[in-house]
Amino acid sequence: SGRRRDFVFVVNPSGANGRTGKQWKQLLPFLHTRLADQCNICECITSGPSHAIDVTREAIKDGADAVIAVGGDGTLHEVVNGFFWKGSPVRALDRGPDHLTALGLIPLGTGSDFARTFGWSNDPRQAIDRIVRGVKSKLDIGMMEGPNGDPHFFINVADIHLSAKAGYFASMYKRFGNLCYVLGALRGFWGHSNRDLRIKVNGGEWRTVDKVTALCVGNAKYFGGGMKITPTVDPFSGDLQVPKPVKINFTI
Numbered sequence: 001s002g003r004r005r006d007f008v009f010v011v012n013p014s015g016a017n018g019r020t021g022k023q024w025k026q027l028l029p030f031l032h033t034r035l036a037d038q039c040n041i042c043e044c045i046t047s048g049p050s051h052a053i054d055v056t057r058e059a060i061k062d063g064a065d066a067v068i069a070v071g072g073d074g075t076l077h078e079v080v081n082g083f084f085w086k087g088s089p090v091r092a093l094d095r096g097p098d099h100l101t102a103l104g105l106i107p108l109g110t111g112s113d114f115a116r117t118f119g120w121s122n123d124p125r126q127a128i129d130r131i132v133r134g135v136k137s138k139l140d141i142g143m144m145e146g147p148n149g150d151p152h153f154f155i156n157v158a159d160i161h162l163s164a165k166a167g168y169f170a171s172m173y174k175r176f177g178n179l180c181y182v183l184g185a186l187r188g189f190w191g192h193s194n195r196d197l198r199i200k201v202n203g204g205e206w207r208t209v210d211k212v213t214a215l216c217v218g219n220a221k222y223f224g225g226g227m228k229i230t231p232t233v234d235p236f237s238g239d240l241q242v243p244k245p246v247k248i249n250f251t252i
C-alpha cells in the first residue's frame with residue numbers, strides 16, 4: 001500500500017547477564033541504516049519479567065506490522081504470549097480484519113535455542129538482514145493448560161519432568177553463560193528418580209511414555225523419565241511436522 005510499516009522491538013536489557021542491553025545499543029545505528037527508510041522503528045526496553053507480554057499486546061492492538069523480540073528464549077516466549085489474550089489472538093483495533101502482525105526475533109540471549117533450531121547464528125546483524133528481506137512463514141504454536149485451565153502458549157519447547165528440572169535449574173546459573181545448561185542438567189540429574197509419565201493423545205487411551213510412544217507424538221523426544229515437545233521443527237522448509245493439532249494430556 002506504500003504505508004510505512006511499524007516495527008516494534010521489544011528489548012530485554014538484562015538478557016544474557018546484561019549483554020543483550022549493551023549489544024542492542026551498539027546495534028541501533030546498523031538497524032536504522034538498514035530499516036529506517038522502509039519503516040517506523042519503535043524501541044521498547046522491558047522493565048522486568050512479563051513486561052514484554054503487555055507491551056506486545058498493546059503494540060498489536062495499535063496496529064504494529066511486526067513485533068520483534070530482542071533477547072533470549074525467555075523474551076521470545078513472553079512476546080509470543082503477548083500475541084494472545086485469554087486464549088485468543090490479539091487483533092489490531094483499527095486496521096481491518098485482514099491485518100496481521102508478524103513475530104520476529106533478534107537472538108541475543110544466553111542459549112537462544114529457538115534460533116539454533118533453525119541454524120541461525122547469534123549474529124544480530126544477520127537477524128536484521130532477515131527482517132529487511134521480510135521472509136515470513138507460518139509457525140505452529142503449542143498451548144498448555146495448567147490445573148486452573150489458564151492457557152499458556154509456547155513456541156520453542158515444553159519440557160516434562162527431567163528436562164523441565166534441568167531447564168529450571170539452568171535459570172539459576174545464567175551468570176555462567178552457556179555453561180548454565182550443563183550445570184542445570186547435572187543438578188537435574190542429581191537425586192533424580194525416573195517416574196512413569198503417562199500420556200493420552202487426542203482423547204485416546206492413557207499410555208506410559210517410552211521412546212516409542214514419544215516418537216509417535218509429533219515432535220516429542222524422550223529423556224529418562226521426561227519428555228520434550230516442540231511445536232515446529234522447521235517452518236521455512238514448508239514441512240510442518242504436526243499437520244493437525246495434537247492434544248496431549250499427561251500425568252506423572
Ligand SMILES: Nc1ncnc2c1ncn2[C@@H]1O[C@H](COP(=O)(O)OP(=O)(O)OP(=O)(O)O)[C@@H](O)[C@H]1O
Nearest residue numbers: 015016047048049071072073074075109110111112
Ligand atoms: N528488565 C528486566 N529485568 C530483569 N528481568 C527481565 C527484564 N526484562 C525481562 N526479564 C526476564 O528475563 C528473562 C530471561 O531473559 P532472556 O530469555 O531474554 O535471556 P537469557 O535467559 O539470557 O537467554 P536464554 O533464555 O536464551 O538462555 C525473561 O524470561 C524475562 O522474564
